[in-house]
Amino acid sequence: MEYSNYLYLAVLLFCVGAATVLLRRNAIIVFMGIELMLNAANLAFVTFSRMHGDITGQVVAFFVMTVAAAEVVVGLAIIVSIYRSRRTVSVDDVSLLKN
């Protein structure tokens, strides 16, 4: 098996995550789509790191994980505060600036 099979898997996961962001309305599920995309990128990083025998790819994947953790904390706090004021988690209903 070639190493590039991991890259195909990463591409598939990334595309499913991107389609989730485009298609779903629930803000929490959209957020999980972003997480899936980050994870797919991580898998690609790890695979390339192995291909080139260079540990830097794993270090970058580690940074991605940390940034993702920070991003999740802030994003979920935003979702919770929107839910508190508007009683919805649908991304379509948040249109305060419209009209």
Place this chain on the structure above:
Amino acid sequence: MTSPAEAVLFWCLAPLMVLASLGLLFARKAVHATMSVVFVMICLAVLYIANEAPFLGIAQVVVYTGAIMMLFLFVIMLVGVDASDSLVETIRGQRYLGWMIGVGLTIVLLTFLARVSFDQGIGHSATVDQNPTAIARTLLGNYVFPLELVGILLVTAALAALTMTHQRRLHPRVSQKDLADARVAHGRRLTPLPSPGVFAGRNAMDVPALDPDGNPVESSVSRVLRARGQDQVAFVDPDIVQLTEAGESAPATWNRVNANTESAPEAAAPNDSVDKSTPEEQEK
């Protein structure tokens, strides 16, 4: 090239992972989507370890599955489990366009990947035995400054989450002292309500307590039972009445054999018909 065992592992896990990630796209309930993403994360951790990155595999389980996805579950429980998607389209043709872009992106990326030729690959044969050490050397050697920045980022994120979910208290907090003061001011009852069955023949929930004069106290029976009309009339013991008339103090309830218990209609309960030994045991 990888070993055959790794190929077997990959071909077992990869289809399952893609299926589970499709659950994110199609699951109606947010909890189901979360569980499928948790499955994908755990499988990714296994693939990291197979990819000669054991440190990242463990960090994946700890950070993603253990912290981030559980945070997602908490938030889903907070905003309501059955907060499902609305089916109304606010942007015209968004669903159609989204599918187009998603499928198009997949095709573009896959064909791009198919046209690129990768060389055999080196692998981490030199560093895999001391993987965390090698990562630490790179992280704390070449990437110290980004690491500091990430630390600042994490602190900022924690503060942001605190300030964003903070709620200002609109009314002053009501303490126990305020409640007690209000009770005194409105002339309500200051003590707890009497418990049912005090000084009565039995201490069941539906038997009102007797006051010192032998009259039943309405408020001792639960309000629900009173509203349903399920409360019993207080059982007044004729022995006590006789003793009271004679001017003697009545003995404690548990020392007397209650003559009326067997004839009373309430005694038809299965417990009472089985054991007619002593009232002491019936009390229990």
